[in-house]
Amino acid sequence: MFSEKLQKLRKERGVSQEELSEILNVSRQSISKYENGTSEPNFEKLLILSKYFNVSLDELLDNTNFQNSEQRLVVKNIQSNKILIESKIDGKVSSFYKFINSSVFGKKEHHPEMMLLGVDGHSFWGDNAVALAWYATKNDYEKELQAIMEAMSKGEAAYHLKYYVNVKKKGIFDLEIIR
Numbered sequence: 001m002f003s004e005k006l007q008k009l010r011k012e013r014g015v016s017q018e019e020l021s022e023i024l025n026v027s028r029q030s031i032s033k034y035e036n037g038t039s040e041p042n043f044e045k046l047l048i049l050s051k052y053f054n055v056s057l058d059e060l061l062d063n064t065n066f067q068n069s070e071q072r073l074v075v076k077n078i079q080s081n082k083i084l085i086e087s088k089i090d091g092k093v094s095s096f097y098k099f100i101n102s103s104v105f106g107k108k109e110h111h112p113e114m115m116l117l118g119v120d121g122h123s124f125w126g127d128n129a130v131a132l133a134w135y136a137t138k139n140d141y142e143k144e145l146q147a148i149m150e151a152m153s154k155g156e157a158a159y160h161l162k163y164y165v166n167v168k169k170k171g172i173f174d175l176e177i178i179r
Helices: 002-013 017-024 028-036 043-052 057-061 069-081 138-153
Strands: 083-086 093-096 098-103 114-123 126-135 167-170 174-177
Touching (some): 002 028, 017 028, 017 043, 043 083, 098 126, 114 138, 126 138
Antiparallel strands (some): 114 126
């Protein structure tokens, strides 16, 4: 589990919760919550932890210990069918293996044209799709999807969305691109 892995890495390095909290720019209580499993850091904090402890995101989030670079490469290739992405809509981070588009119905000039959804699981009820980001044009959406697929084919553990647009609510059901 991530919580146990974080605590182990911190203690191996001889770093206190207070010192780690300063590195991540969070409270010591946040580190305590990460370590007892009641809270999880956002994607940005995971990247900082990964670099600080000199471990991959796979190693940080998975309970696997890699003895050498050969083992790491094998696991990286096996796990390349999923990629870690932070949603620009709700900030949640998950590993996705499939992507779906959703067109905006009745699009107006101030609306985004497409939404990217990522599938992170499947159950009896169907795919669990998570809204990842809005796109001003279909072309922007297609560039993003192409970049994600390329990152997955290279076996990368994580991907940062690049071509999305920020939106704000306008009324009860309407959205507007923030320019």
